[in-house]
Amino acid sequence: MAYSQKLMDHFTNPRNAGEMPDAHAVGEEGNLKCGDVMRVFIKVEDDRLSDVTFQTYGCMAAIAASDMVCEIAKGKTLDEAMRMTPKDVINELGEMPPIKFHCSILGTQALQAAIKEYRKKQ
Template structure:
């Protein structure tokens, strides 16, 4: 059975916006999902606390490329705080929907943007000239971990108990929580 994509998805896949790299970026975020093979790298340039420029490179399916393109359009010109509020649901809605088996691409895109912003924030906090690349790789589950273990949230880097499905700080999904006994 063929996957049906919206005209918006097809447009962003065929004509992706903001592909490339930024000279001297202020933030670099990368996310990959080895299970599906998608890897997204976002670079941002920030001026006056606004995302002045955003470029991406994506290795993956058409949906992953379309998601990266759409997010780049959605985030450009927004304040850092507002760009952090872009969710996977927002992206899927702007693309006029994604097939169920491709919704994870919108998660990856939002995560890559948020990682680039976190990279920028870390650069500012540390007073660095060169940003540190923030990688998000949370493609594991919590099965087999003992009750009361903690996991570092890939989104905000806060330690959170693994028996919770969501980070206590940012509220984003951590993975598969272990079954209660």
């Protein structure tokens, strides 16, 4: 299977996994039928993402991509994070089968859904 070592590392040892009880907003994407559901929790300070965590039901690529989304997003301003694309995630993770690209799409969508929710609340 064509998974990079980096992807395998983020899958076996995710740095940002877990619910965030005091999150400022939560975004969710995916459905059970396709086999991936991602939830991204964000905390915002001075218009920047001060903390980002995830919960994911899905395959190796989905879990690794979720972790990478959090990793990349942390420290970014909300505008910068809204400009993130799945390509940023794939570039960071390295090789994965093309059929798995949708995992990184879901991850960025979940993050951006969380930001939209945060902005709505403000």
